[in-house]
Amino acid sequence: MLPHAIARIAAHAALAGDGVIGLTHASASAEASLLAPRDAHKGVDVQLGAALLDVELFVVLRYGAPLAQLAEATSERVHAALTNALGAIPVNVQVRVQGLRAPVSP
Numbered sequence: 001m002l003p004h005a006i007a008r009i010a011a012h013a014a015l016a017g018d019g020v021i022g023l024t025h026a027s028a029s030a031e032a033s034l035l036a037p038r039d040a041h042k043g044v045d046v047q048l049g050a051a052l053l054d055v056e057l058f059v060v061l062r063y064g065a066p067l068a069q070l071a072e073a074t075s076e077r078v079h080a081a082l083t084n085a086l087g088a089i090p091v092n093v094q095v096r097v098q099g100l101r102a103p104v105s106p
Contacts, residue, residue, distance in 0.1 A: 003046040006082065010055050010093075011040035013081035019070040021060045021101045034060055034101075055082065056094045063100040071095040 014020055015037065022034035023043025035043050047054040057078065061070050075093045082091045 003048060004041065006046045006048075006053070006055065006086075007041035007044035009081055009085050010044045010046070010057060010078045013078045014044075014057050014059060014074050014095075015040055017070070017074050017077055019062045019065040020074055021062055021103065024058050024060055024098050026056070026058050026096070051090065053082065053086070053089050053091045054094070055091065056096060058096050058098045060099045060101050061097055063102045067097060067100075071097060 011023055014023060022037075023040045024034055025043060026045060043058045045054075045056040045058075047056075055078065057074070059071075059074065061067060072095075075095045078095075079091050079093045082093070083089075
């Protein structure tokens with residue numbers, strides 16, 4: 001599977017979680033713009049190794065939420081989605097919190 005497709009699966013899984021406001025570029029500061037949902041895969045770095053898949057997500061989380069728990073839940077959700085899509089390939093998922101934002105009111 002191509003890295004671009006893997007990044008799309010990872011971004012979709014990350015955004016499905018409560019408390020994840022969005023994804024952003026790796027080089028973004030805390031004031032960074034969120035990527036549009038259709039471009040969220042650009043906030044995912046995929047490295048395909050011979051025996052391991054490394055995925056790094058750059059997320060903005062909801063202000064006031066328990067950050068460690070949100071990051072862990074996001075990592076587990078992305079890991080499960082990639083394992084389901086790819087099979088038994090060992091997957092290493094890292095979640096990098098790039099910023100915090102208040103949730104947007106509907």
